[in-house]
Amino acid sequence: MKVLLLEHPRKIARVRCNDIANTPLSSCLISGYAAGLLSGRGHEVKIIEGYLEGLSYGEIHRAVSNFGPDLLGVHMVYQWEREEDLFAFLGELKGAGKTPFIAAYGFYPTFAYEEILRHSQAIEAVIMGEPELTLARLAERHAGAGLQEIPGLAWRNRSGICIQPREPEPNLDKLPFPVRTEAMLRLPEINIEGSRGCYGGCTFCYINAYYGMGTHQTRNGDTPAEARVLLLRQECPRSGTGFGGRRNVPDFSRWRGRSPENIIAEIDRLLAEYGKRDFYFVDPNFFGPGQYGQDRALRLASLLKERHIHFGIEARVNDIHERTVSSLAEAGLRHMLVGLESGRDESLKRLNKMTTVAQNEKALKILRQYGIEPNVGFIMFEPDSSLQDIRANYEFLQRNALTGDLAITANVLYHPMIILQGTRAYHKLQEEGRLKLLSTTYEGTAGFADRQVAALASIMSGITNYLFVRMDGVWSGKAKEPKGAQLIYDHLNRSLLSYFEDTLARLESGKQLAPEEIEALVCKAKQEIENNFSGTD
DSSP states (O other): OEEEEEEOOOOOOGGGTTOTTSSOGGGGGHHHHHHHHHHHTTOEEEEEETTTTTOOHHHHHHHHHHHOOSEEEEEOOOOSSOOHHHHHHHHHHHHTTSOSOEEEESHHHHHHHHHHHHHOSSOOEEEOSOOHHHHHHHHHSOTTOOGGGSTTEEEEETTEEEEEOOOOOSOGGGSOOOOOOHHHHTSSSEEEOOEEOOSOOOTTOOHHHHHTGGGSOOOTTOOHHHHHHHHHHHHSOTTOOOGGGOTTOOOGGGOEEOOHHHHHHHHHHHHHHHOOOEEEEOOSSSSOSHHHHHHHHHHHHHHHHTTTOEEEEEEOGGGOOHHHHHHHHHHTEEEEEEEEEOSSHHHHHHTTOOOOHHHHHHHHHHHHHTTOOOEEEEOOBOTTOOHHHHHHHHHHHHHTTOSSSHHHHHHHTTOBOOEETTSHHHHHHHHTTOOEEOSSTTEEEOOOSSHHHHHHHHHHHHHHHHHHHHHHHHHTTSSOOOTTHHHHHHHHHHHHHHHHHHHHHHHHTTOOOOHHHHHHHHHHHHHHHHHHHTTTO
């Protein structure tokens, strides 16, 4: 069978140009893994890189027509606003008879399947969770075979929308290595996946909900609403406890890792074929649970050291131990993203991070000891933040030297909690009647419980979003730096800190800021940003 996997063209709104939560980085290999499995089973597979190649829908239409797929899989990455161009394009393909069956897959459709199936008649099924095995079953099914026979699908029938869950593959070593397109290989680093899932249970993260879609006791034949409530009750117990019904206790069954030997076999093949020596592990949780995770990382480090490569990873702070980091640094570790999220233990508990401020600070110290300045995840503003939380966050950032670089400062001083479908936060706010949906069901927002926090968040959001857009060309590498760049950046960095600290102090003193005062302050900051660049463009 001929299978085409489409990475559709997509746009990031200007206000999201610095938003790392568009989709988990691991999504970049979803189509590649699916193509690897399908090819291994004898199917003819093609990946169209609509996004990376900058293709128009007209160009994609011609490519689809030329290939003539029996099955079209569409990797729908994120939909901050409903992309009518994509739905219209799929409808056009279907109407013209260019492909008999269209299925969507990825993080976004896993949670928004009901909305997608109701909105687009061209999409006949949505794959929930990991797509490889379900796509293979779709490709292998006989003409006319019922979709109810294929686990991992949501689909329409006469009575509405039905779902059939699937157990995820427990042994990742069984999956063929992912197919990498020419466009992917042009990226600065080769992305590689060493594990899936996470043993944590952060309220703002849907990693576990995605990878665990098939493991929940969802009953075959449930309506989407019944299935969603059942799933979320297991992911997000009403009692507020962590996974397994225990507060702040990690669930070690949610993480699956490839063996170090299997990972090395893939790296050796990539080195032999392409000679590139820069890699990035896209795992949301590189280490995995407990001593097992540390031992596995040490084994992998010993094998990587012989390959003389450089690589980056993403990790939880409680997994950062000196012995392991030392070994990984010797093996070529150069970059790490760590989710600090807050500088106050009370906030970390609300977020169910299962970490402490002390662990955050210890992790930073260890990483810097080995020459690794981490990229940090930080949530300055939660819906339930107090000014006391904000002050503790600011002092934590200052104390730990995390406000000395403009790009980092702009990020940590503004970042709100993003509320996405499939997360515990989304479900909790929905139950409380506080969730407000934006363009789609995929993302919601909630007003701040504290008016003073709302005022500061509005000011910092307005200032930093303007700065992100102004600097997007430089920070993305598409434009040259202005003359005297470092002096400009240092001045803007000090200015951002002053706006934040001065406003926080005013609010702490009891000052109420009217909407026009907030707008005037943001306009003043924008003008200051422009003045810094005057004569440099």
